[in-house]
Amino acid sequence: MTDTPGGEQRNEHTYDVVVIGAGPVGENVVDRVRAAGLSAAIVESELIGGECSYWACMPSKALLRPALARSDARKVPGLRGAVGGPLDAREVLAHRDATVGHWKDGGQVDWLDSIGVRVHRGHGRLDGPRRVTVVRPDGGREVLTARHAVAVCTGSRALLPELPGLADARPWTSREATSANEVPGRLIVVGGGVVGVEMATAWQALGARVTMLVRGGGLLPRMEPFVGEHVAEALAARGADIRTGASVSAVEREGDTGPVTVVLEDGARIEGDEVLFATGRAPRTDDLGLETVGLEPGSWLDVDDSLKVSGSDWLYAVGDVNRRALLTHQGKYQARIAGAAIAARASGSTDLDTGRWGAHAATADHAAVPQVVFSDPEAAAVGLTLAEAERAGRRVRAVDLDMTQVAGAGLYADGYRGHARMVVDLEREIVLGATFVGPGIGELLHSATVAVTAEVPVARLWHAVPSYPTLSEAWLRLLEAYRG
Known part of the structure; x- marks a missing residue:
């Protein structure tokens, strides 16, 4: 423990590898480097397990599974009559809560402890080469130094457009859409990508009347065109109002609990009880100290196929922050590659297998990215x-x-x-x-x-x-x- 010039005490620790961000990606990086015999620490400002575990993959699929199972059962002879009624929304939401451990991360912490990874709670920032400063929830500071590598695994956040009235309207993002405790009577979904489609599917099945506003020509535009056509037709058949070519110009909310109105560029006004903006993602790199190592704050981080940040010999960016493939399973794949590359370089190896499909190259990011959309x-x-x-x-x-x-x-x-x-x-x-x-x-x-x-x-x-x-x-x- 040392004293700063202002008299503040701070703890200093040294590890072989320091990881910022304890979602599935960060967890996989520390797992791989620990398996290789390196010491490691992980820094997290929220829940250990990250976005996927608590506000994305797991809760969304817990909401969607009953909807898809009921839909399938209604098409099976002998089962139709048994599943003709509505879903039990209270039971579905309770199952969602149990799936995410009621937003408690004790199990994840225990696992990290079992593999010998030190958890530092607080906001981590780069502080020059191989250094990370952590501001703890109690205001104290810790300085972590990495002998070999720092891996940025901070993920991404929902990107909201700049629209008049949007902030005051308190819109849902993916986080609110997966953690809401009540079914809205009317849900407006802005965006036709994966999040928009999945959440429209889930909340419609739970009883919400859904309106989808899609700026482009159809749903799921990054897939083959026939996919969006099938999904849109099925959503519409169940009562969704899907409007393509719809651009939002403003959002209004009546008081704290009143209805929300979305105003379109053509002057049309659509009223709902909640509005979800599923309009893209941005990297969680705004307050990461990138400027201390010559990088642009708030930017996506460019990496090579071993996930090493361009121009650096110690900094890695793994998962969403490098924008190669914004998918949890792909980030975990990158983490396995990065962990192997970090361990190899730490051992002094200069002959990494970085060729196509090599052990230290995330080739699948370019050639074989898989994705399932749990729509109906x-x-x-x-x-x-x-x-x-x-x-x-x-x-x-x-x-x-x-x-x-x-x-x-x-x-x-x-x-x-x-x-x-x-x-x-x-x-x-x-x-x-x-x-x-x-x-x-x-x-x-x-x-x-x-x-x-x-x-x-x-x-x-x-x-x-x-x-x-x-x-x-x-x-x-x-x-x-x-x-x-």
Whole structure:
């Protein structure tokens, strides 16, 4: 313990690796470096477990699972009558609360302690090379020095547009949408991406009347066009009002608890009880001390494939903050790569395996990012869309399949509707991307991810026999269509 010039006492600690941000990404970095024998500390200003555990992946899926299960059951003969009523919103919300541990992180802290990682509670900031200053909740300060690496794993936050009246209207972001304790009678959702679609699905199933305002031409624009069409049609059939080409110009709220009104650029006014803005993400790097190491505060951090920040030999940025793939599972993948790279460099190795698909290269960020959207119907994709492949100059062919051609689809649900697409590189005869939409389709994605990541020749995939009668027969039908 040392005294500062002003008389303030502060603790100083030295570790091999210091990680700022204790979400799933930060936890995976310290897990990997500890497994390699390095000492490590992790800094967190909120709950250990981060955004995914408490305000994103876990609570949203807890809200969505009952909605999807009921929807599937209503399409199965013999079950329709048993599930005809509404969801028990109180029970669903209680299950959501239990899923997130009632927003307590004791279990996560115990795990970090079990692997020998020191937790520092408070706001961490870079303070020059290899130094992190932590301001504790009690106002005290700690200075952490890293012998080898500091990893920034602070994630991202909801990005709200600058609109008249928005701040006073107290809009929902993804955090409020996943943690709300009451079902709004009328929910306005601004944005047609993953968060907007999933939260519209969940709250509509719980009883809210949903209006979606989408600036562009359709939902889920980063996926193949047919995906958004299927999802929009299903939402509308259940009563959602979906308005495309709708730009918001202002937001108004009557008093503290009154209704909220969204004003569109064409003058239309839409009234609801709550409004969710799902309009993008920004990096949590505003108050991170980036300026002390020559970087721009509030910026996304540029990294190489080993997740090392450009121009640095000790600073890493892992997960959302590098903007490579804003997905928890992809951030955890990056964390495993970064942890291995940090450990290798700490051992003195100068011969890292950073080539394509190497042990120290996050190649999947470029070639094989998987994602499931838990909408109704589900959507899933990995690799390149047809448009992305064509923009990249690849000579490709898209093979499409109506999922009703798969026997397992008819058994899964009466009136099953879905679609699949496989994008094939015609020069190398490998699958560059695959997209699926339909009930229960998310479980097909990992087989597609393996095919894309391993660059399995289409001729070899012909010998991967899908079990009959399952949804996975979609692969056989796609390959049959490709072979002609």
